[in-house]
Amino acid sequence: MVRTTYAATVAATLAAAMRADERVVVFGEDVALGGPYLTTKGLAEAFGTARVVNTPISEAAICGAAIGAAQSGLRPVVEIMFVDFIGLALDQLVNGAAKAHFMSGGQLRVPMVLRTQGGAGQRGGAQHSQSLESWLVHVPGLKVVMPSSAREVAALLPSAIADDSPVVVVESKTLYFRHEDLPDEGVAPEPLGTARVLRQGRDVTIVATSRMVHEALEAARQLAMRGIDAEVIDPRTLVPLDLATIAASVVRTGRLVVAHEAVCHGGVGAEIAAQVQAACFYDLDAPVVRVGAPFTPVPLSPMLEDAYLPGTAEILDAVDAALD
Amino acid sequence: MAGENGALRQGGGTLDANVARHLLVTMWRIRAFEERLEPLKRSSTVHGLTHLSIGQEAVAAGVCTQLGNDEIVYSNHRAHGHALAKGVDMGRLLAELMGRADGCCRGLGGSMHVVDVAHGFFGATGVVGGNLPFAVGAAFASRLRGDSAVVVVFFGDGAAQAGIFAESVNLASLWQVPVVFVCENNGFAEFTPRSAHTRVERVSDLAAPFHVTAATVDGNDVVEVHRAFGEVLASASAGKGPFLLECLTHRRSGHYVGDPGGYRVASDDESWRDKDPIGRLVRRGATEGWFGEDAARAIEAAARDEVEAAVAFASASPFPDLTLPADLTYAR
Known part of the structure; x- marks a missing residue:
């Protein structure tokens, strides 16, 4: 096994993609310097600043230039440093990247990846801590990936880069420096749109994304001590969503908890709950329970932020509600 | 005529008669097409917001006829002229505007x-x-490939007030990529005159702080647009970085077909009629001996015939299959 981190795996995976395919280029603020989380560390030294290109603080132009470069045959991987800044690039992403293939009747392709990261817990305040993936999930033409570990980065980022449609990869700042052991032989790429069952169980299904996957696994460990056997599923990609794997689990357990860090209101959990109830209505023994943040901006003050963040305790409460 | 594009580049000196003729053909094709669109739009045969460029044809013709198929053009919402001048088939263009399966x-x-x-x-x-x-990114790609194929992007003077304009020009300058920003300054941003949107008189004035070479030309003089763009194209092709070419022109029609038009001043329209790019080229052609009045009339007639053939082609085309949207949302 090789001991590594999520952030180092991003950099290593990007390096492997650039080595394998000269069409892969990286743009973004400070990417040639490695970026604030070191996710592009070493790329400029290895591949030169013609392919690892620092940009000004111009999120719209970064995203738009990636679209143009992708339409001209490159495979750009661009970085928006915090998902909180994606509003500045959304016109380009939503009206440009997501629709070009469609509006051109299939003539244009936009094989770009937009990497960004979200999540609270680091006292970042309301503009550097959000989880905004539900904005992106609502846009036909975009694919949305949320790797929950270094292993998932290694499995999914190459598939995102190889995809001919625009893919947004939302990483987690909380997970960047978590240590993890990966196999010596590496992790083979896995297709987008496949969920992963991380723990098998027969009493309740917990679908969790990004950081909440780890909270769900901890909750399942504590539930096991109480004799409750939870199944934990990481959908890994929100678009396309692997409903089949989730539904097959719910058919067996009859109970579903959906957990994400984003606010509950209008979140991805609502979409998953709706799809599951439509597919498995007569197999459900209880209403689907959602776990997410309250409907407020992320507060700065440590006491308030800790109270705001959903985690293991909230998942345990949700499982109790589902089993009640 | 589209096949001649790119072969019509020319260095300095007087304009070759063949080039002049091709410019007139291109402008008449655009004019005749858009004049025919107006009734097609009013009868709901053509769908959606339809922005006409009548009066602005010299810019599309002077620029696009000098570009080959490997030189990319990005256009804006007022695109028909750019498309036709770049070689897009008129029948397929009209079929697209009519929402038909044979649309481009x-x-x-x-x-x-x-x-x-x-x-x-x-x-x-x-x-x-x-x-x-997009154009900056495409030009980045052409430079990385090493062929430095020039990319052209059209925009109106209204776009210069959007933040993305400054971001894009700055990035192009920083990266020194072969992109030409072609501004069609038609005096209106949607319904209001430029003076109500900004105190910057010329869009070209906005390029200097970014160290982008810019020029402003009479965009209703196709000979002048052709000459100026030819120079810019040669410089951009030689790797001398991005350029901005502002073409002063006039939108003879509304923002879109059906726009109420109450904001327009009648005397402005009158004075611009004399500056109509087609009329000017016809007069200039007679003086220079490029083509006579009969030849010019024949060019107009041929353009109108082509438009009727396009109407017949597009009208005969079926509507697309209902499964098409789901098939094309993602690339396969």
Whole structure:
């Protein structure tokens, strides 16, 4: 096994993609310097600043230039440093990247990846801590990936880069420096749109994304001590969503908890709950329970932020509600 | 005529008669097409917001006829002229505007989203200024490939007030990529005159702080546009970085077909009629001996015949299959 981190795996995976395919280029603020989380560390030294290109603080132009470069045959991987800044690039992403293939009747392709990261817990305040993936999930033409570990980065980022449609990869700042052991032989790429069952169980299904996957696994460990056997599923990609794997689990357990860090209101959990109830209505023994943040901006003050963040305790409460 | 594109580049000196003739043909094709669109739009045969460029044809003709199929053009919401001048088939263009299966985008795009990759026409955008960074990225790709094929992006003076304009020009300058920003300054941003939007008189004035070479030309003089763009194209092709060419012109029609038009001043329209780019080229052609009045009339007649053939082609085309949207949301 090789001991590594999520952030180092991003950099290593990007390096492997650039080595394998000269069409892969990286743009973004400070990417040639490695970026604030070191996710592009070493790329400029290895591949030169013609392919690892620092940009000004111009999120719209970064995203738009990636679209143009992708339409001209490159495979750009661009970085928006915090998902909180994606509003500045959304016109380009939503009206440009997501629709070009469609509006051109299939003539244009936009094989770009937009990497960004979200999540609270680091006292970042309301503009550097959000989880905004539900904005992106609502846009036909975009694919949305949320790797929950270094292993998932290694499995999914190459598939995102190889995809001919625009893919947004939302990483987690909380997970960047978590240590993890990966196999010596590496992790083979896995297709987008496949969920992963991380723990098998027969009493309740917990679908969790990004950081909440780890909270769900901890909750399942504590539930096991109480004799409750939870199944934990990481959908890994929100678009396309692997409903089949989730539904097959719910058919067996009859109970579903959906957990994400984003606010509950209008979140991805609502979409998953709706799809599951439509597919498995007569197999459900209880209403689907959602776990997410309250409907407020992320507060700065440590006491308030800790109270705001959903985690293991909230998942345990949700499982109790589902089993009640 | 499209096949002649790119071969019509010319160095300094007087204009070759063949080039002049091709410019007149191109402008008449655009004019005749758009004049025919107006009734087609009013009868709901053509769908969606339809932005006409009548009066602005010299810019499309002077620029696009000098570009080959491997030189990419990004256009804006007022795209028909750019598309026709770049070589997009008129029948397929009209079929697109009518939402038909034989449209160049299979009926999924429409007037504001015309794309024809085979002719290097990478399309229009319905969001003002939204296409500017695409061109910078495409030019980045051409420089990385090493061929330095020039990329051209059209935008209106209204787009210069959008933040994306400054971001894109700055990035192009920083990266020194072969992109030419062509501004069609038609005096109006949607319904209001430029003076109500900004105190900057010329769009070209906005380029200097970014160290981008810029020029302003009479955009209703196709000979002048052709000359000026030819110079810029040669410099950009030689790797001398981005350029901005501002063409002062006039939109003879509304913002879109059916726009109420109450904001227009009648005397302005009168004075511009004398400056009409087609009339000017016809008069100049007679003086220079490029073509006589009969030849010019024959060019107009041929353009109108082509438009009727396009109407027949597009009208005969079926509507697209209902499964098409789901098939084309993601690339396969």
